[in-house]
Amino acid sequence: MQETELQWDQLCCRVTKPARYTDAEWNAITPADQHPQLRFALAYPDVYEVGMSHLGLRILYHVLNSDPRFVAERVFSPWGDMEAELRGTGMRLATLESRTPLGDCDVVGIDLPYELTFTNVLNLLDLGGIPVRAADRGEEMPLVIAGGPAASNPEPLADFVDAFFIGEAEQGILEIAQALAETKGEPRARRRERLAAIAGVYVPALYRVEEREGLLCPAPTDGAPSVVRRRLVDLETAPYPTCPVVPYLETVHDRVTLEVMRGCTRGCRFCQAGMVYRPVRERSVETLTRLAGEALACTGYDEISLLGFNSADYSRAQELIDALLERHAGEMVSISMPSLRVDTFSVELARKLQTVRKSGLTFAPEAGSQRLRDVINKNVTEEDLFAAARAAFEAGWFGLKLYFMIGLPTETDEDVRGIVHLVRRLEQLGREVLGKERRGRLRLAVSVNPFVPKAHTPLQWDGQAPAPELQRKQAILREGLTGKHLDLSWGKGEQSMLEAVFARGDRSLGPVLEEAWRLGCKFDAWGEQLRLERWQQAFARHGQDPQELASRHLGVEQPLPWDHICYGVTKEYLAAQARAARAGECTPDCRFEGCTLCGACPPAAGTA
Amino acid sequence: MVCRLAKGQPVKFISHLDWMRAIARALRRARLPVAYSAGYNPHPRLAYGPPLSVGNTSETELVAATLTEAVDPGTFQERLAAALPPGIRVLAAWPAPLLGGKVTFGELDTVVYLVTVWGPVDQEALNTKVSQIMEAEQLPYRRLRVGKVKEFDARPLVRLVQVVEASESSAVLKLTLRLGPSGTLRPEEMLDLLGLAATCHAQVHRTALYTAKTPTPGRPRPTRLLGGARRRR
Numbered sequence: 001m002q003e004t005e006l007q008w009d010q011l012c013c014r015v016t017k018p019a020r021y022t023d024a025e026w027n028a029i030t031p032a033d034q035h036p037q038l039r040f041a042l043a044y045p046d047v048y049e050v051g052m053s054h055l056g057l058r059i060l061y062h063v064l065n066s067d068p069r070f071v072a073e074r075v076f077s078p079w080g081d082m083e084a085e086l087r088g089t090g091m092r093l094a095t096l097e098s099r100t101p102l103g104d105c106d107v108v109g110i111d112l113p114y115e116l117t118f119t120n121v122l123n124l125l126d127l128g129g130i131p132v133r134a135a136d137r138g139e140e141m142p143l144v145i146a147g148g149p150a151a152s153n154p155e156p157l158a159d160f161v162d163a164f165f166i167g168e169a170e171q172g173i174l175e176i177a178q179a180l181a182e183t184k185g186e187p188r189a190r191r192r193e194r195l196a197a198i199a200g201v202y203v204p205a206l207y208r209v210e211e212r213e214g215l216l217c218p219a220p221t222d223g224a225p226s227v228v229r230r231r232l233v234d235l236e237t238a239p240y241p242t243c244p245v246v247p248y249l250e251t252v253h254d255r256v257t258l259e260v261m262r263g264c265t266r267g268c269r270f271c272q273a274g275m276v277y278r279p280v281r282e283r284s285v286e287t288l289t290r291l292a293g294e295a296l297a298c299t300g301y302d303e304i305s306l307l308g309f310n311s312a313d314y315s316r317a318q319e320l321i322d323a324l325l326e327r328h329a330g331e332m333v334s335i336s337m338p339s340l341r342v343d344t345f346s347v348e349l350a351r352k353l354q355t356v357r358k359s360g361l362t363f364a365p366e367a368g369s370q371r372l373r374d375v376i377n378k379n380v381t382e383e384d385l386f387a388a389a390r391a392a393f394e395a396g397w398f399g400l401k402l403y404f405m406i407g408l409p410t411e412t413d414e415d416v417r418g419i420v421h422l423v424r425r426l427e428q429l430g431r432e433v434l435g436k437e438r439r440g441r442l443r444l445a446v447s448v449n450p451f452v453p454k455a456h457t458p459l460q461w462d463g464q465a466p467a468p469e470l471q472r473k474q475a476i477l478r479e480g481l482t483g484k485h486l487d488l489s490w491g492k493g494e495q496s497m498l499e500a501v502f503a504r505g506d507r508s509l510g511p512v513l514e515e516a517w518r519l520g521c522k523f524d525a526w527g528e529q530l531r532l533e534r535w536q537q538a539f540a541r542h543g544q545d546p547q548e549l550a551s552r553h554l555g556v557e558q559p560l561p562w563d564h565i566c567y568g569v570t571k572e573y574l575a576a577q578a579r580a581a582r583a584g585e586c587t588p589d590c591r592f593e594g595c596t597l598c599g600a601c602p603p604a605a606g607t608a
Numbered sequence: 609m610v611c612r613l614a615k616g617q618p619v620k621f622i623s624h625l626d627w628m629r630a631i632a633r634a635l636r637r638a639r640l641p642v643a644y645s646a647g648y649n650p651h652p653r654l655a656y657g658p659p660l661s662v663g664n665t666s667e668t669e670l671v672a673a674t675l676t677e678a679v680d681p682g683t684f685q686e687r688l689a690a691a692l693p694p695g696i697r698v699l700a701a702w703p704a705p706l707l708g709g710k711v712t713f714g715e716l717d718t719v720v721y722l723v724t725v726w727g728p729v730d731q732e733a734l735n736t737k738v739s740q741i742m743e744a745e746q747l748p749y750r751r752l753r754v755g756k757v758k759e760f761d762a763r764p765l766v767r768l769v770q771v772v773e774a775s776e777s778s779a780v781l782k783l784t785l786r787l788g789p790s791g792t793l794r795p796e797e798m799l800d801l802l803g804l805a806a807t808c809h810a811q812v813h814r815t816a817l818y819t820a821k822t823p824t825p826g827r828p829r830p831t832r833l834l835g836g837a838r839r840r841r
Contacts, residue, residue, distance in 0.1 A: 012621055013663055019626060024618035026633070026693035246633060246693075248619065248626040300633030300691070331636075332644050332652075 004099045007091060015081040019249050020048035023096040026246040027298070029065050029073070031098045036071040037181040040064055041095050041105040041128075041142070045112070045120035046525070048076045052245070053252040055259065055307065056148060057111055060173055062241035070177050073097040073105075074245075077120045077523070078127065086127055093127035102128025107143045107180055109173070110161075112150035115502035116495060116525035118157060121146070122517040125160070132514065134162050134205065139188055143180060143195075152276055153455040153562040155218070156502050158204035159510035162188075163195045165202075166565055167230030168262075170238050172200050196224055200231035202565065209507050212559045216506040220564070230567045232602065235262050235281040242294035246301070253305065255336075256295040258288060260320070261308035265590045268366075269377045269581050270405070272454035275574075276567040278600030280591060282308075285316050289323045296333060304328070304335045313341065313591075321352055338362075342380045347391040354396075361392050364403035367411075368418025374584045375410050376459075377577075382422070389426050393433040399443035400426070406473045407451040407465030409581065416473045419448075420480030427485050442485045448477060449491035452500045455562045456569065458577030463551035464500040467493055494532045498524060500550035506561035512542050568600035609684050611701040613669040615660060618695030624659035630693065631656075631671050637691035640684060643674040657713045657817060658787055661794060664721075666814035670713060672704060713817075718767060720816040721783045721795045726809040731774045737802050738769050749793075749801060762801065765793040767820075769802070779804075787817070 012018035042060055044051030051057060057074070064072035073095035078086060086093060092101035102108055108130065110121055122132045125144065131137050134144065146157065147165035154164040165172055175198050183191045189205075196203040207218035220226050240259065247254075263280040264273065283291075292304055304324065308314060324335055335353045340346045342363045350361060365380055367373045373380060392400060404419050423446055431439040450470050453462050465473075470493055481488050502509060516538035523529035539546050554560065556575050563571070573596075580587060590596045615627065622630065632652050635642050644650040657670030685701040692698060741747060747763035768784035783798050795812045804810070 018621035018662065019623070022618065022621050024694045026630075026637075028693075030694070246630075248622040248630055250626070250629070254629075297637065300636035302636065332650055 037069040040072040045117040058244045092129040110146040112148040156505040156509040202228040243298040255303035269458040351395040362401040369415045372415045398441040401445045409462040445487045450496040461554040570599035573598045610704040614667045614697040616695040638687040641676045664812040
């Protein structure tokens with residue numbers, strides 16, 4: 001065994017779940033070409049099991065490794081015990097496949113799934129031997145790129161990342177890799193400029209921030225684009241990893257995740273994903289059945305999950321499901337749809353899918369009253385919900401999971417009590433339909449989370465409800481939702497507050513983030529790991545109050561720190577939607593009822 | 609069909625549960641006709657031999673698959689081999705009789721490990737210790753697991769300890785231990801009893817699993833393993 005391999009072997013003996021730090025999985029690459037033009041470290045800022053469930057990472061691994069010029073390897077956040085070993089021995093965090101320390105790779109590409117991973121991002125860089133601040137990195141250091149959902153407002157991480165990628169990276173990642181391969185040896189500043197010339201790339205160093213109405217907003221220096229537009233791909237022809245790495249460890253998604261469609265135009269006003277992945281694109285049934293077959297054969301998984309915001313919205317859902325069942329049910333392959341629209345058609349589809357194995361059903365009414373559902377444009381009526389629930393119980397389900405939010409704009413206590421009434425009536429319905437013999441098994445799992453205002457949504461100007469208000473509303477729910485059939489679960493308030501701070505934050509958060517990390521904050525998304533006192537300390541030292549930042553209301557006219565990032569949907573459209581929200585007006589789905597002029601559809605000329 | 613697999617260096621850190629899933633998936637990739645159970649949650653009808661501790665390698669991991677149709681063992685082995693990830697190899701495959709419709713490994717009662725230890729070794733002390741253990745009537749041991757302490761006599765669980773080779777800086781030991789409902793002694797615990805600190809400077813490798821006919825500690829005489837090839841000493 002090579003020396004580095006032996007060292008890692010010894011570390012692995014001393015930690016829990018050592019399989020988090022080893023490779024040799026089925027379909028993992030063996031870096032045979034030890035001298036590729038570029039060694040790309042793909043990093044996910046959480047532990048192996050969480051990162052390996054992520055489709056985005058799999059796609060990029062596949063895209064880069066399919067190109068003979070480049071090698072992409074994986075790295076994940078080490079758990080606390082492994083981190084202690086690394087820091088104790090002075091070894092740097094390294095890629096799984098070749099054990100190349102991050103600091104020795106050519107480029108580190110970090111996926112940003114959500115804001116609560118930011119401290120892990122800094123920690124990962126530091127453990128890899130890379131200075132956390134972009135400005136402190138010498139010429140020999142790798143370029144640090146970041147992309148993903150939380151890159152939609154990149155400003156809080158602007159001090160730490162050399163370049164952000166906005167949008168879908170299947171094609172863009174190759175352009176970035178090529179640009180970096182071609183500029184090897186050139187000065188860092190020159191390489192960043194080269195990256196900035198690629199569509200969809202935002203290089204923070206090329207922008208200076210100006211304070212405008214209390215917020216730090218980036219303004220371009222000469223040559224840099226004033227607006228960075230997201231990249232879109234054609235889903236039908238986009239690369240799909242039919243031979244992804246099959247982890248040994250149990251992950252959240254031990255199945256073939258088939259991306260059926262991307263984008264959603266239902267128009268729920270709180271939802272960032274619905275705004276930034278427009279327009280809706282679908283893969284054809286032919287392509288999907290082919291990909292499914294290849295992926296099952298190449299992985300050995302016995303379950304397919306249909307990924308897409310509302311898989312039941314897929315225009316040929318019935319046909320697709322029939323095709324998949326026909327081909328694969330006999331092989332004991334089960335098919336699931338993680339997200340479900342609230343109507344009987346969806347339930348019927350789900351029932352069909354359950355012929356092999358049964359799994360849970362989830363509905364997301366989100367709000368307890370029709371008035372509030374109209375405000376957030378969640379076009380679900382009580383009739384829909386009860387009809388769908390009835391269909392579910394009749395088809396044999398004993399349990400349902402229900403998602404709600406509290407702290408939505410214009411919400412009153414009456415709306416919150418509406419959640420109680422709704423759930424109680426569902427409970428009654430369940431007992432009735434299941435009947436005397438089976439109703440003892442009825443289970444309604446109600447999950448309630450505080451609303452978090454996100455950038456690039458119609459509700460981005462609204463502040464998060466302050467903690468005391470949330471606690472009061474939670475108490476209403478706790479009192480009202482008791483009993484043997486109900487399981488109530490909460491999102492952690494402090495986590496939501498932090499999420500809200502960073503979701504609409506600006507560059508002034510950079511120093512706060514760094515301080516919090518230095519004070520020992522990491523794995524903030526893991527409830528029990530969150531150290532709120534340290535965060536409070538970090539904010540206080542920089543004269544900021546997190547509650548105030550999370551709850552502040554922004555003016556519709558004021559410049560925002562993410563105005564230079566564009567996902568197609570115009571700010572005017574978002575503002576018009578905000579007005580419609582206040583008026584309780586609904587906006588239908590443009591796929592079925594006419595264009596709403598949001599701006600997301602690319603102009604015919606072909607620029608994204 | 610029963611097969612014997614090797615778990616090598618690259619995968620020694622995966623747990624028994626991870627291992628079970630990995631083999632099940634490999635069998636699917638190999639398109640071998642494994643039977644499934646009936647009911648709400650059908651799963652492949654596979655039985656696995658005694659678990660191996662995380663960090664240990666092995667050349668005798670056992671899996672029994674109930675098949676829906678007969679497959680020639682050579683073909684079975686070939687197809688499975690092509691579908692196994694690096695670090696897992698299939699060494700042998702043979703048809704086994706179904707006892708009451710199921711294949712189980714409950715009859716196995718002996719396991720053999722080859723343990724390599726690196727570090728300063730006092731060869732004389734080691735040999736003395738080995739003799740003491742083999743001659744002892746009782747071997748009290750304290751096991752600490754998840755905050756609970758269990759005290760028991762380890763002697764009946766030890767069939768044979770032999771020093772295969774030893775130098776100043778390393779040693780190789782062969783441990784023949786008992787396996788079964790009366791309890792098991794882990795090889796790391798055996799190292800503890802031998803006074804060799806069970807650190808990562810030890811590599812434990814499982815070499816054999818079988819059914820012994822003799823109930824007393826001594827050199828066991830292996831018998832046919834589930835109707836498979838007779839193992840030669």
